Amino acid sequence: MHPNALQPTGPGLDSSAQPETFVAAILLVEDEPVTRASMAARLTRLGYRVLEAENGRAGLDMARRERPDLIIVDWMMPEMDGPTFCEAVRRDPLLKSSQILLMTSHDKPAQIAEGLVRGADDFLSKAASKQEITARVLAGLRTSRLVRELETTSSQLESSLLLLQAKQEEMEADLHSAAAFVHSLLPPQGSPVQGISLAWEYQPSLTLGGDLFGVMAIDAEHLALYILDASGHGVAAALRSASLMTFLRAENILQLIGSYDPEQVLFEANRRFPLSADGAYFTLWVGQLHLPTGSLTYASAGHPGALLSQTQSPARWLIRSSFPLGFDPSALYACDRIVLKPGDRLFLLSDGIYEVSSPGGELWGRERFQKTIDEGKPMSLSATIASSFSAARGWQQAQHFPDDAAVVGIEMTGDPEERLNG
C-alpha cells in the first residue's frame, strides 16, 4: 500500500465499507499550465489522485461533480481568483465544508488574513518544499476526513430524529384514538332516565386518564352509578381503569352477582383487582338508586369523593373510611342509604379536582370544592360543575390539572312517580 493511500474520505463513503487502498482525491485549480503540471506531478508522486482545473469556474464545476477530499487553489487567476473561489465554495451547500489550501507566492500577514476571512482553511507557498507540501496536504486531508465523519454522524442523527418524531406522532395518534375510545365509554350527558339529569366534566392529566365513571339503568326501577380512580397516571392507569370499567358493566355484574348491590360489587371487585406488584390500585364508589323512592344505596372502597347537595342544607360527603380495592383481600364494604328528593344533587368526583396547589403551594382542598358546590345551587347542574373546574384552575393558575380530574353530577329533577313512569 502506498504511504499516502488514506482511509476513505470520499463523498458519501462509509469508512467501514471501503477498501484499504482508497486514494484521496485532490483538486488542483491553477491557471498557469506549467505550475499546475509541476504541482500535479508532485502530488501524483505522493500517491494522490489529482483532478485539474484551469480556472475558478471550471474548478467549481469539477468540485461539485467529484467532491474531492482537498482543494488546492491558486490565489491569482483571471476571471475568478482564489479568494473569490473560496467564497463561492462556502456559499454552496454541497461544497461548503470542503477543505481548501490557498496557494500563493506571497506570505504577507494581511494577505493571509484576507484569505482566511474569505474562506480558505490553510496556505501553501508556491515555493514550499516537498516536506511542507506533504505536511500541509496531510493536515488538510485529516481535517477533511473528520469533517466528513461529522457530516455523516450529523446526517445519521438527523435521520434518527426524524424517525423518532415519526414514531412519536404515531404513538400520539394511537393515544388520541385510545382516549377517544375511552371517552366514548363515558355516559352521555342529559337524562339517563326521565326525571334525572346527568352532567359531567372530565380533564385527564395526560392524553389518557385513569379516572372513569358510569351511570346506567339496571332495570325499570334502578339506576347504577360509579366512579373509579386508578392510582398513577398515563397509559398503564388508563388500561387498568378500562379493565375495571368492563367488569362494572351492568350485564357483567348482573350475571356475576344477580344485582347491582354496591356492597357485593365492591366485594367482588376487591377480589378480582388486587394491589399490583408496583403498588397500583383503585378507589371505587358505587351507588344504586331506586327510582320510585329516590333511595340511594352506596358503598365506597377508599374513594374520597361523593358529595350530596340538598336544597335546604349544606353539602355533605357520602364517604366512610374503607380500604381501596386490593389493600386487604378479606375486606368487607358496608352500605349506607339515603333518600334523594327532587332538587337534590349528587356529585361523584376524583381527588384530582381538589388536590391542586396554588403557586404558593397551598392545596385548594375538599372544603373549597364543597363551597363551590354550595354556591352553585342556583345555577344549572352543568354550570355548577363548570364553576368548580374554573375555581380549581383559578386556584392553581393553570389550565391543566396535575392529576386526572372528574366531576359527575346527577340531579333529581322530577317526582318519583314521573321517574317510575318514565
Add this chain to the structure above:
Amino acid sequence: MKIKERILPQGIILDLEGDLTYANQAAFKVAVEKAKQAGCRHLIVNMEQVRFVDSAGLGLLVLVSQSFKRLQAQVSMLKPQNYVREIMSLANIPKMIPIYENEQDALIALAA
C-alpha cells in the same frame, strides 16, 4: 423529596421531607430497599415534613408495609400532617400501618 436515614438499635427511621407522589416516589423506594437490605426489622416513616401524599404514594406505603410483614418486620408512621392524616384515614391506612405521635411511642410499641 429529601430522605434522611437514622439508624437506631430498635430500627431505622426515615425522615421524609417533600411530597410523596407518583412523580417523586423513586427516592423513597431506594431508601426502603436499602433498609430492607440492611435487615431492618422496624421501619418508622417520619411524615412530619410531608405536605402531600397522592394515590401512588399511598399505594407505595401499603406495598412497603405488606413486604415488611412478609419478612416478619414492621412499618409504622410518625406524625402525619392533617391533610395527609385525612387521606390516610379515608383509605383506612391506620389499620394497616400504625400511626404514632412521637418517636418514643413508636419505639416502645415496636419493642412490645
